[in-house]
Amino acid sequence: MKSKGSESLYIVIVGCGRLGSDLANRTSSAGHSVVVLDRAPEAFGNLSQDFSGFTVEGDATELRVLKQARMGKADVVFAATHDDNVNLMVAQVAGRIFAVQKVLARVFDPRREQVYGQLGIETICPTSVAVRMFLEKMEQPATGRKGAAS
Amino acid sequence: MRVIIVGSGRTLYFLCRNFTAKGHEVAIVNRNPEECAHLARQLPARVLCGDGSDAGILEDAGARKAQALLAITPHDQDNLVICQMASRMFGIPRVVALANDPDNVEIFEALSIASFSTTHIIGSLIEQRASLEQVVNLLPVGEGRVNITEVILDDGSPVAGKLLKEIELPENALVAVVMRNGEAIVPRGQNRLMPGDRVVLITLPENHGAVLRAVTGEKD
Numbered sequence: 001m002k003s004k005g006s007e008s009l010y011i012v013i014v015g016c017g018r019l020g021s022d023l024a025n026r027t028s029s030a031g032h033s034v035v036v037l038d039r040a041p042e043a044f045g046n047l048s049q050d051f052s053g054f055t056v057e058g059d060a061t062e063l064r065v066l067k068q069a070r071m072g073k074a075d076v077v078f079a080a081t082h083d084d085n086v087n088l089m090v091a092q093v094a095g096r097i098f099a100v101q102k103v104l105a106r107v108f109d110p111r112r113e114q115v116y117g118q119l120g121i122e123t124i125c126p127t128s129v130a131v132r133m134f135l136e137k138m139e140q141p142a143t144g145r146k147g148a149a150s
Numbered sequence: 151m152r153v154i155i156v157g158s159g160r161t162l163y164f165l166c167r168n169f170t171a172k173g174h175e176v177a178i179v180n181r182n183p184e185e186c187a188h189l190a191r192q193l194p195a196r197v198l199c200g201d202g203s204d205a206g207i208l209e210d211a212g213a214r215k216a217q218a219l220l221a222i223t224p225h226d227q228d229n230l231v232i233c234q235m236a237s238r239m240f241g242i243p244r245v246v247a248l249a250n251d252p253d254n255v256e257i258f259e260a261l262s263i264a265s266f267s268t269t270h271i272i273g274s275l276i277e278q279r280a281s282l283e284q285v286v287n288l289l290p291v292g293e294g295r296v297n298i299t300e301v302i303l304d305d306g307s308p309v310a311g312k313l314l315k316e317i318e319l320p321e322n323a324l325v326a327v328v329m330r331n332g333e334a335i336v337p338r339g340q341n342r343l344m345p346g347d348r349v350v351l352i353t354l355p356e357n358h359g360a361v362l363r364a365v366t367g368e369k370d
Binding site: 061062063064083084085086088089090092093096097109111112115116118119 | 203204206225226227230231234235238239251253254257260261
């Protein structure tokens with residue numbers, strides 16, 4: 001996120017699983033206005049006691065539901081459901097239809113990430129991130145660990 | 151033509167039968183192993199079991215050589231991504247997505263993916279068939295996105311006797327041809343519509359009802 005503390009952003013988070021709820025809890029406690037959307041109401045149980053934002057129950061692939069979450073007003077949208085295709089559709093609708101400035105989508109499949117990168121959709125692929133980190137760690141000499149070989 | 155169809159259910163089955171009967175080479179992608187086995191027995195098509203939005207499955211289905219792909223799964227997000235992968239990654243020239251939610255037709259178009267909504271098509275067909283006996287002919291073209299309709303104007307028609315330029319039709323509608331005394335006229339603003347004219351209209355499913363009401367004067 002660009003701003004820290006001073007400026008309060010309106011953030012829409014689609015999907016309230018482990019990733020979505022953690023993002024929601026953190027951005028909410030950082031003072032941003034947060035709306036979390038999930039089609040399963042029990043998912044909102046993942047939100048912390050301190051979460052002060054709103055929840056919207058519904059299917060994010062329905063335009064009606066996104067309007068209900070006032071996506072048109074959002075500064076930031078995180079598409080964080082477990083379904084790559086939902087995330088990619090929501091990200092495109094947020095960017096192209098609602099003209100949201102900052103849109104990020106989680107995409108598990110690295111090949112989908114490539115295609116949508118070309119389409120200008122900013123994606124985060126947990127697999128690619130993990131692979132990169134493993135490789136970085138492998139390159140590093142075992143710093144910080146006194147003489148440990150493994 | 152080599153066609154890939156991603157989807158399930160009876161629509162998929164009959165579409166595939168239709169395409170293969172016309173001599174097209176069809177590959178089906180379906181997620182359900184049981185349905186795949188059934189389809190493979192029933193249809194002269196190649197059947198692949200898997201996720202149609204997965205690049206590997208599309209490639210196995212022959213995406214590099216396919217001329218067309220239809221995505222008709224019950225999930226709009228899948229249909230969108232399948233079509234985008236097919237056109238972006240494999241360059242399939244014609245891709246069409248089913249929009250289960252009629253609102254998504256507009257969204258898919260905005261994302262440059264051709265789409266259709268069966269709800270729209272059936273809804274407008276019923277509206278058209280049920281409403282007006284003056285409407286003598288109807289032909290949907292362009293994957294059901296455009297209607298060509300022939301209407302006979304009677305004395306009660308609010309447009310009879312008016313110059314074409316005086317007639318206010320909804321957006322995206324056109325009086326294409328006027329048939330009068332066996333002669334076809336492509337009308338301009340200065341032409342007058344007369345009772346008894348057979349008027350050929352071009353409309354979209356969204357405005358079809360409104361255009362017909364404007365031309366015939368019937369309110370339903």
